[in-house]
Amino acid sequence: xxxxxxxxxxxxxxxxxxxxxxxxxxxxxxxxxxxxxxxxxxxxxxxxxxxxxxxxxxxxxxxxxxxxxxxxxxxxxxxxxxxxxxxxxxxxxxxxxxxxxxxxxxxxxxxxxxxxxxxxxxxxxxxxxxxxxxxxxxxxxxxxxxxxxxxxxxxxxxxxxxxxxxxxxxxxxxxxxxxxxxxxxxxxxxxxxxxxxxxxxxxxxxxxxxxxxxxxxxxxxxxxxxxxxxxxxxxxxxxxxxxxxxxxxxxxxxxxxxxxxxxxxxxxxxxxxxxxxxxxxxxxxxxxxxxxxxxxxxxxxxxxxxxxxxxxxxxxxxxxxxxxxxxxxxxxxxxxxxxxxxxxxxxxxxxxxxxxxxxxxxxxxxxxxxxxxxxxxxxxxxxxxxxxxxxxxxxxxxxxxxxxxxxxxxxxxxxxxxxxxxxxxxxxxxxxxxxxxxxxxxxxxxxxxxxxxxxxxxxxxxxxxxxxxxxxxxxxxxxxxxxxxxxxxxxxxxxxxxxxxxxxxxxxxxxxxxxxxxxxxxxxxxxxxxxxxxxxxxxxxxxxxxxxxxxxxxxxxxxxxxxxxxxxxxxxxxxxxxxxxxxxxxxxxxxxxxxxxxxxxxxxxxxxxxxxxxxxxxxxxxxxxxxxxxxxxxxxxxxxxxxxxxxxxxxxxxxxxxxxxxxxxxxxxxxxxxxxxxxxxxxxxxx
Numbered sequence: 001x002x003x004x005x006x007x008x009x010x011x012x013x014x015x016x017x018x019x020x021x022x023x024x025x026x027x028x029x030x031x032x033x034x035x036x037x038x039x040x041x042x043x044x045x046x047x048x049x050x051x052x053x054x055x056x057x058x059x060x061x062x063x064x065x066x067x068x069x070x071x072x073x074x075x076x077x078x079x080x081x082x083x084x085x086x087x088x089x090x091x092x093x094x095x096x097x098x099x100x101x102x103x104x105x106x107x108x109x110x111x112x113x114x115x116x117x118x119x120x121x122x123x124x125x126x127x128x129x130x131x132x133x134x135x136x137x138x139x140x141x142x143x144x145x146x147x148x149x150x151x152x153x154x155x156x157x158x159x160x161x162x163x164x165x166x167x168x169x170x171x172x173x174x175x176x177x178x179x180x181x182x183x184x185x186x187x188x189x190x191x192x193x194x195x196x197x198x199x200x201x202x203x204x205x206x207x208x209x210x211x212x213x214x215x216x217x218x219x220x221x222x223x224x225x226x227x228x229x230x231x232x233x234x235x236x237x238x239x240x241x242x243x244x245x246x247x248x249x250x251x252x253x254x255x256x257x258x259x260x261x262x263x264x265x266x267x268x269x270x271x272x273x274x275x276x277x278x279x280x281x282x283x284x285x286x287x288x289x290x291x292x293x294x295x296x297x298x299x300x301x302x303x304x305x306x307x308x309x310x311x312x313x314x315x316x317x318x319x320x321x322x323x324x325x326x327x328x329x330x331x332x333x334x335x336x337x338x339x340x341x342x343x344x345x346x347x348x349x350x351x352x353x354x355x356x357x358x359x360x361x362x363x364x365x366x367x368x369x370x371x372x373x374x375x376x377x378x379x380x381x382x383x384x385x386x387x388x389x390x391x392x393x394x395x396x397x398x399x400x401x402x403x404x405x406x407x408x409x410x411x412x413x414x415x416x417x418x419x420x421x422x423x424x425x426x427x428x429x430x431x432x433x434x435x436x437x438x439x440x441x442x443x444x445x446x447x448x449x450x451x452x453x454x455x456x457x458x459x460x461x462x463x464x465x466x467x468x469x470x471x472x473x474x475x476x477x478x479x480x481x482x483x484x485x486x487x488x489x490x491x492x493x494x495x496x497x498x499x500x501x502x503x504x505x506x507x508x509x510x511x512x513x514x515x516x517x518x519x520x521x522x523x524x525x526x527x528x529x530x531x532x533x534x535x536x537x538x539x540x541x542x543x544x545x546x547x548x549x550x551x552x553x554x555x556x557x558x559x560x561x562x563x564x565x566x567x568x569x570x571x572x573x574x575x576x577x578x579x580x581x582x583x584x585x586x587x588x589x590x591x592x593x594x595x596x597x598x599x600x601x602x603x604x605x606x607x608x609x610x611x612x613x614x615x616x617x618x619x620x621x622x623x624x625x626x627x628x629x630x631x632x633x634x635x636x637x638x639x640x641x642x643x644x645x646x647x648x649x650x651x652x653x654x655x656x657x658x659x660x661x662x663x664x665x666x667x668x669x670x671x672x673x674x675x676x677x678x679x680x681x682x683x684x685x686x687x
Contacts, residue, residue, distance in 0.1 A: 128162050149211075327635065474521065536607055
């Protein structure tokens with residue numbers, strides 16, 4: 001993380017002296033994140049080049065010479081000074097805790113709602129030409145259903161002298177009641193970009209969204225209607241077409257006559273329920289007593305005091321107690337616990353494996369075969385459909401040790417010769433496949449506001465992955481630009497969850513179309529570098545509204561729209577629970593978002609992520625090898641053929657059969673292999 005957002009003093013002084021000699025100066029700023037620009041009055045133009053990748057210099061020359069008319073728009077609000085930032089007193093926390101006291105008022109949501117000026121608003125960008133906008137009015141502006149499809153049509157005409165492209169950004173201002181659900185006055189719901197328009201040429205663009213996209217998540221029943229979840233409250237929803245988050249061009253108003261609760265996801269059809277509660281709560285008293293609120297004029301809350309950050313002995317004991325976990329610690333009440341008679345009677349495992357042995361069913365036979373498998377009321381519940389039965393027969397061929405190796409060793413998939421799993425490696429870095437094409441960094445890609453282009457980039461990355469023999473990419477990265485000081489903003493798309501989410505989904509869709517798994521990262525609230533892996537991860541505190549509406553939004557788009565087949569968890573804790581062990585986060589993906597993506601940890605160093613607990617309620621596999629830290633790596637134990645189960649330590653001198661451990665490892669291994677069977681790793685059946 002950075003400690004300020006200023007250019008070095010010598011560069012500012014140099015620019016000032018140059019301006020005295022010749023004021024006709026164009027400044028090209030090559031920086032991975034926003035900077036303070038009080039020096040901008042010493043130049044005639046400012047071009048933000050960010051980090052443009054290996055073709056960036058040529059593109060920059062095209063813009064400077066006029067060969068290309070610029071049409072990019074900033075993916076982040078540029079503040080006049082860091083003291084103006086709503087997170088200035090809350091980033092990056094200290095020691096073991098960080099609180100998101102600014103709530104959902106991050107970036108333009110804060111500045112627009114508070115009415116505070118900025119240097120350059122989110123979505124801002126100049127052009128060499130000019131445009132006229134004309135609204136094509138909606139036929140019906142009454143909202144009667146959360147699933148109702150809405151749209152805004154804008155006719156854009158190039159009124160200048162050169163060809164150019166324009167971006168139409170659409171924002172919603174929902175009805176707000178003082179003291180009720182927190183809501184910003186500007187919330188991006190979508191955008192559209194024109195084709196290259198010649199002078200005098202027009203094009204009508206359409207921005208589509210769903211009424212539920214404008215719903216607010218009432219995490220604590222702030223409006224006292226007895227409901228917690230997404231709500232479309234009664235009132236007027238003012239929809240504006242803007243050239244950036246501040247400058248309104250066109251407006252029309254939709255109306256919700258009677259408030260509506262949004263009980264199901266409009267894409268997946270699955271139930272929406274509060275998840276970050278009870279053992280997985282993401283709030284504490286200190287956060288709630290110090291949060292910013294629109295009801296009090298968005299007055300900046302005081303930073304967390306030393307007392308606020310103190311961890312008491314019982315909490316410290318809870319955190320330290322998370323370092324290790326073994327099967328004998330199972331209590332029997334957990335959602336993932338399996339009773340002694342809870343394993344299907346048709347499950348078994350191969351006892352031994354001879355060299356060169358081939359099982360009857362190959363992984364090639366499993367491509368396109370789906371299954372149903374869950375743990376419910378202490379029993380493993382397996383579907384009776386043909387696909388589930390075939391997966392059962394396939395998994396029965398494996399030895400216990402082969403299944404355990406898939407979980408205990410990550411960063412790809414370990415080979416299992418008997419079923420033709422040849423193994424697959426992984427490529428790291430969000431900006432490129434290792435040693436491959438260096439693409440423009442994500443904030444520049446997002447600044448294009450061109451989703452077709454983003455998907456093209458994804459397709460090209462997928463093609464390159466195939467040439468490199470790579471079936472797993474540890475990317476793309478999609479955390480939020482919570483603060484301009486965040487050390488990895490250059491890897492993340494945007495300050496806005498919807499904007500970043502649409503680009504994340506587009507790139508994922510392109511890469512995934514080639515059978516390459518994207519381990520989208522780092523899920524979730526990994527918005528800083530400081531302390532993030534200290535003592536099992538900094539405890540991040542934020543309301544479920546803030547998590548859902550801002551920080552989880554890019555992952556939601558990538559998983560529901562882009563259909564990512566992989567996720568990388570983050571080092572940090574959500575509340576007191578490490579994200580890699582967080583059952584609430586996994587329920588969100590598996591159940592509500594209806595995605596069977598395989599989860600892997602971030603680079604595993606034993607960071608309070610014991611693999612026995614991980615495989616029960618968290619990720620599928622470790623990024624690294626559990627054998628490097630055997631005390632907290634996956635307990636292999638020994639397969640007991642007579643008991644048809646794995647035998648593990650009882651914490652003393654003896655052993656016992658753990659149906660819970662067996663079911664957890666087998667389920668994770670099956671999910672890993674399902675992913676493998678439907679990826680480029682199988683080479684379309686040609687190994």
